[in-house]
Amino acid sequence: MQQTTELRAALCRRIDALLGRQEKLHTAIAGLTLIRRVRPTAPSCITYEPSLALIAQGRKEVILGDQTLIYDQSRYLLTSVDLPILSRIRAASAAKPFIALALRLDIPTVREILSRSQFPVSHSPPLRPAMATAETTPEILDACYRLVGLLSQPREIPVLADLFQREIIYRVLQGPAGARLRAIATLDDPCHRMARVIHWIRTHYAEPLRVQDLAGLAGMGVSTFHHHFRGLTAMSPLQFQKQFRLQIARALLLTHHMDAASAAFAVGYESASQFSREYRRFFGQSPIRDVRSLRAAAANATVLLPEPGD
Secondary structure (H helix, E strand, O other): OHHHHHHHHHHHHHHHHHHOOOOEEEOOOOOEEEEEEOOOOOOEEEEEOOEEEEEEEOEEEEEEOOEEEEEEOOEEEEEOOOEEEEEEEEEOOOOOOEEEEEEEOOHHHHHHHHHHOOOOOOOOOOOOOOEEEEEOOHHHHHHHHHHHHHHHOHHHHHHHHHHHHHHHHHHHHHOOOHHHHHHHHOOOOHHHHHHHHHHHHHHOOOOOOOHHHHHHHHOOOHHHHHHHHHHHHOOOHHHHHHHHHHHHHHHHHHHOOOOHHHHHHHOOOOOHHHHHHHHHHHHOOOHHHHHHHHHHHHHHOOOOOOOOOO
16 A cells, blocks of 8 residues: 555655646657646546556546446556547645546557466456446556656666556556457457447447448447447447537637637538537537637636647
8 A cells, every 4th residue: 555655655646747737748758648637627528548547646537328327546447449438637736736547558569468377357347338447457557657757767768668657558458447448459359349449439420320230340230239339439430420429620710720610510511500509518508618618718728728639
C-alpha cells in the first residue's frame, strides 16, 4: 500500500512538472498525452480509442450507452475499441489538480505480445463492454512513471519508450480488464470481428448503415451480430453511428465554421431539421447555441476544441 501511494505521488509530481500551466500535452512519445485540470469539467462527448487512462490525482466519470464508470487514482480505465462516450472530470481544484495520462494502445503490438506470452483463461462475462476499470497496481504505476520520465531524457525515447509501453500493455493484459482486450486482439474472435465492424462505421460514418451488411462483414447472422455489438459497445449499431456522426458534426461546426445544414450533410444526414433535433437531444442545445457556448468557454479559459475524428 505504501509503495503504491509513493509511486502515485511521484508520478503526479512528474506529470505536474512537465505540464506547468498547460491543461494538455501531446508528448514526444507517440500516443502519450498528459492532462491537468484545476476544476471539474462539464460533460464532454468524445470518442475514446483503444487506450489506457490512468489518474495520478482526482476522479473522472465516463458514460457508455446506459452504463456509468467512475475511476480515480486507485483504478485505471481501459478502452479496447473506439467508443463514443460522455466524459467529465468530477474531482479537481487549484490546490489539488486533476493529474492524469492517456496512452494509446497499438492493437498489433497487443497481438504480438499475446503470441509470445501465456495468459490466464478469462472467466469474465462473455459480453462485457469494451470499456472497464481495474485496480492500478504498483507494477503499472512504476512502468508509467518510467515512461513519463523519458520526456526529460529525449535521447532515450527512441530506445526505451517502446519497451516501457510494451511492459504497460503486458501488465494490463495480465489484469482482469485485459480479458476483453485479449479477445479483441485475437483474430477471428467475435470481439475482433466487432472491432472490424466498428472501424468500418467510423471510416464510413457518412454512408447509409445497413445492419445486414454489417452482420455480413462480421460473418454473423443479424440477431447474433446485434447481440455481440450491443454487448461490446452498450448501444445498437444505429445509436453508435448517430453518436459518432454528431461528434464529427460538432467538430466541423467548431473548427471549420460550417453552418448546421452543411455539417449535417457532411456527416450523412439527409434532413437538416432531423440533424438539429438529434443534436439538441444529444448535446442539450441547438447547434448554434452549443457552438456559441463552447467558443465563449474557450475565450474565458484554456479549452481545446475538438478536431474532426477525435
